[in-house]
Amino acid sequence: MNDSHGGAGRAAPHKRADARRNERTLLDAAAAVFVASGVEAPVRDIAARAGVGVATIYRHFPTRADLIIAVYRHQVEACAEAGPALLASGATPHAALGRWINLFVDFLVTKHGLAAVLRSDDAGFGTLHAYFLDRLVPVCSHLLEAAAAAGEIRPDVDAYELMRGVGNLCIGADKDPRYDARRLVGLLIAGMRVPQ
């Protein structure tokens, strides 16, 4: 677990203890504030919650995207790893795809504002898009190929486009009781089936 002299070639020169401690504290504070106020909460709020100055945030996480990625990395990884697992679990590829998409939707709709920020074209969020897409599109692509090979869905559905579409459908899904993202995503998945 100690990576202070491990890793890639050069000895990453010891990080100071207070810096490491602050990074942890910030991660916890950010997670709490994200839950309370969404991922676009003011930087000052997060700093205050962590008991540090604003510059400390920028030092550890140059862009908001970096902070968001750090907070949710575990869950994104888990989602990515669930793809192959579902495919191997015995269900049909189409069922596996449906369940995996549901996992993704559940993740997004419980993170206030995350879906919206995933769509933001603000330059600062470039790395955020890239991370989600790099990590999840291949998994989705794999599932789509399996379902297409099984003849369950039309073969011309693009994984990138599907992920963006699903992400979009999740925008604002919290705070609108009349809107159920999962139902619409279900319709979308249903629409991918071969015409018979």
Added chain:
Amino acid sequence: MNDSHGGAGRAAPHKRADARRNERTLLDAAAAVFVASGVEAPVRDIAARAGVGVATIYRHFPTRADLIIAVYRHQVEACAEAGPALLASGATPHAALGRWINLFVDFLVTKHGLAAVLRSDDAGFGTLHAYFLDRLVPVCSHLLEAAAAAGEIRPDVDAYELMRGVGNLCIGADKDPRYDARRLVGLLIAGMRVPQ
């Protein structure tokens, strides 16, 4: 065209000529700036383009939503009126629904940032949501009912939810060549068909 003493009961006390002129100018300027920079362009840009002070904008259009509504009112009305027309045009209700949705999608994707702002939960945009929803949901509802009555689609699709979903799918559809909102919306509509 002169509505200075016509209309609803009370004599709307003459609006000053310069005010009326500025309102026009502002509408034109806003339309131009919206095309160039999207519907979230800085207020100052619009004021500058119109050659007026910022306060003049707020005087005529208290919130940005009012300005956006004023700029796009004609097109929204046209879209709303196209619904019944399509239904009466001889095609099946499902086809009419599909075409109408395409009209709506075309409208949204060509107005930079409008779809995103339609989903914004910023309080100032409340009237914008309300206007779009009030005007279009009944039309959509009518089309859905016709298609459901014809047995072409499942009867449990909610017009409000569908409109929001379609709107969401249009977010960011400009400026991403790999993302085609129309294709995804097509999948969604296809998913509404009765299982056979």
Added chain:
DNA sequence: AAACATACGGAACCGTGTTCCGTTTGACAA
């Protein structure tokens, strides 16, 4: 032409992201 209300322009204000700089603190060596 005078009087008055309407409308105007731009400065001022406020909240939020981002950067800068003087100060503090942990790490390492003597």
Added chain:
DNA sequence: TTGTCAAACGGAACACGGTTCCGTATGTTT
């Protein structure tokens, strides 16, 4: 243990965009 120095810190300062305020200008009416 103490001295030295770079790493890290905190908060003030800055930039920018939305919103409001107020002194001034202008259209309208008598």
